[in-house]
Amino acid sequence: MTARMNKHIGIIGAGFAGMAAALELHDLGFKVTVLEARDRVGGRVWSTTLSNDEIVELGGEWIKGRDNQVLGMIDRLGLSKAEVGVNFLERKVIVGEPVSKDEQEGAHDIAEKTLASMNKDDIKSRSIGEFINALPLNEPQKIFFYSRLQTSFGIDLNKVALRMIEDMDGNSPRQTANYRGGSYFRVASGNMSIAQAIADKLDDVRLGHEAILAEQKQKSVTIRGKTSDGPFQLELDAVVFAIPVNLLADIEFVPALPNPIKNAINSVTMGTAAKITAATKERPTLRAYHDSETPYWCWTGRGGDSNVRKVITAFCGSATPREKLGLNSNDPNIWFKELKSMNPDLDFEGDAIMVDWSREKWTQGCYSAFSNEATDNIPYLKKSVESIFFAGEHTAFNSATMDGAIESGLRAANQVYKEFR
Ligand SMILES: Cc1cc2nc3c(=O)[nH]c(=O)nc-3n(C[C@H](O)[C@H](O)[C@H](O)COP(=O)(O)OP(=O)(O)OC[C@H]3O[C@@H](n4cnc5c(N)ncnc54)[C@H](O)[C@@H]3O)c2cc1C
The missing domain is CATH 3.50.50.60 (FAD/NAD(P)-binding domain)
Structure with missing residues (x-):
């Protein structure tokens, strides 16, 4: 021994x-x-099963194809993964000025080049908010890029160090550039x-x-x-x-x-974030829709059997959307109504489940912000x-x-x- x-x-x-x-x-x-x-x-990470037997994620959901620690753990435990079939970064703007796929990618290119040209002291003193506001982007492009990042960071971007843009996979212009077109996964039986x-x-x-x-x-x-x-x-x-x-x-x-x-x-x-998820009657088409004004976004995705799951999930982050989406009054019906109007082609089954992570006693926020x-x-x-x-x-x-x-x-x-x- x-x-x-x-x-x-x-x-x-x-x-x-x-x-x-x-x-x-x-x-x-x-x-x-x-x-x-x-x-x-x-x-x-909190998975639950909806009335139509679909497993949904109320917390951590997206596993990138290069998240080697999670993927390694999935293998170590003998679990199976499902490829989502939707790109986290590429969204159709439904509310707000449209921003094409090229413009979305262009925003990354410009951010990446600008960051690479800055000296270290400059980077050390700036926030992500200041950085994005100074980028030479067209107005809809800037609004989309800003709202997407603020949603993911869960906090006012003026409060986040620019250095963190290099540290956060999926939000980083540099790292995202390497990852464009990559795959995303969930654990098939729930994360x-x-x-x-x-x-x-x-x-x-x-x-x-x-x-x-x-x-x-x-x-x-x-x-x-x-x-x-x-x-x-x-x-x-x-x-x-x-x-x-x-x-x-x-x-x-x-x-x-x-x-x-x-x-x-x-x-x-700690930032603040919430999710809402609901069962659909039919299999929806694959989608990643963004509301640049509120802001929030929603998506569908494939399950372990490769079929598109009969469920739609939405995420909002930072204090900005809280009032409009009913988080301050803790009423899921307000956000559910918004989600329905963003997806008029879908018929829903049962009630939506909403989790506001600021109200969770053992979290009191979503994740760290630096x-x-x-x-x-x-x-x-x-x-x-x-x-x-x-x-x-x-x-x-x-x-x-x-x-x-x-x-x-x-x-x-x-x-x-x-x-x-
Ligand atoms: C809404 C949301 C969406 C997210 N989406 C993604 C995503 O798509 N992809 C991704 O990679 N990540 C995502 N994340 C982040 C990811 O889920 C977290 O970074 C990760 O799960 C944190 O794990 P942890 O073990 O550090 O903390 P936690 O999961 O918070 O674990 C800490 C544990 O400690 C317990 N605890 C707290 N206080 C005490 C105490 N005093 N005594 C005993 N126990 C205590 C808590 O109950 C909890 O179980 C998301 C998070 C949220 C909230």
Whole structure:
């Protein structure tokens, strides 16, 4: 028996980051306990089944053909993927001035060339909002490009560092340029199957367990928290915190985390996003429609059997569309009506399901957003403190994605392994 087999590692949070860390440590021979506040695993990846049996994603959905961490995990777990058949980046503008495919691609080209010609100090001081506003694009092109990026980032683009445009796959002019024409996937049985399949391999996943305090002792950590039955306490050799960055700021660490780490955590903000999804009576045609004014977008896609699924899903991000789409009043019928008028060819079945991720207690936002100050602090987000380690999408190069979450979990597991091997 190796030394590490006697070591007990706690993972706080059963999202993709925590579950990837748990699987890796379990396979390396550690004793692993996962503590999850919700009554399900998956975190911001949440698949459900509609009345017509279609599996839909209420959270993380699009897997790019070069999201190697997610694709690798799908293979590792023996799951099947479905190719969506729709390009995330190429949209038909239904509300707002039309922008042709060439103009959409042209906006990327211009952004990419402009970024490449800027000096590093200039890039370091700018926001994405300032950058796009200064690009030589025609007005409809600019409005479309701005609204598409702001929707994806989930926050006012004036608050996001220009450096993040290089860091976010799918939103980056540079990286997008490489990816144009690429394929997109979902897990055929729902993206949440990744977390579920990992949970099935683990011995100890405790749902309904909220961690509140972590006390670092000599070479061990005590976690205190609560369940619906009352408080709990667990003694561990090490702990990986894999919870959203805004909720990490509420955890009490004893002794307190070093200031640079605390400041880094506090400097990251969360964007806001929501999704709505509804069953259709017939198979719709493939589509990716965009409303540049509200803004939001919607799409259909293929399932594991290659047929177009009888479902349409829409996404909105940032505070701008919230009032118009009924998110402030939490009324799904307002957005559903908009969705119907954007897709007059479709007949719907049953009610729509809407999830506003700002209202989800264990997320309170959609994903991390980095200002220039927060971007400077990035190296501190993945630093360990004695036996406390950190994972989560906000600690990854591809932050705000499922791919980044898995990458971060595997990286944290490797840090733990190096400590105890
Ligand atoms: C609407 C939406 C759409 C998205 N679309 C895409 C997409 O198309 N493609 C893509 O790649 N990514 C997408 N993402 C992003 C992606 O889903 C996330 O980046 C990723 O799932 C985050 O994983 P994580 O493990 O870091 O965090 P989470 O999934 O949030 O996991 C953290 C877990 O910690 C738990 N927790 C919180 N506090 C505590 C506590 N105190 N004690 C115990 N447990 C706690 C939470 O309940 C949660 O289960 C989307 C996200 C949202 C919200």
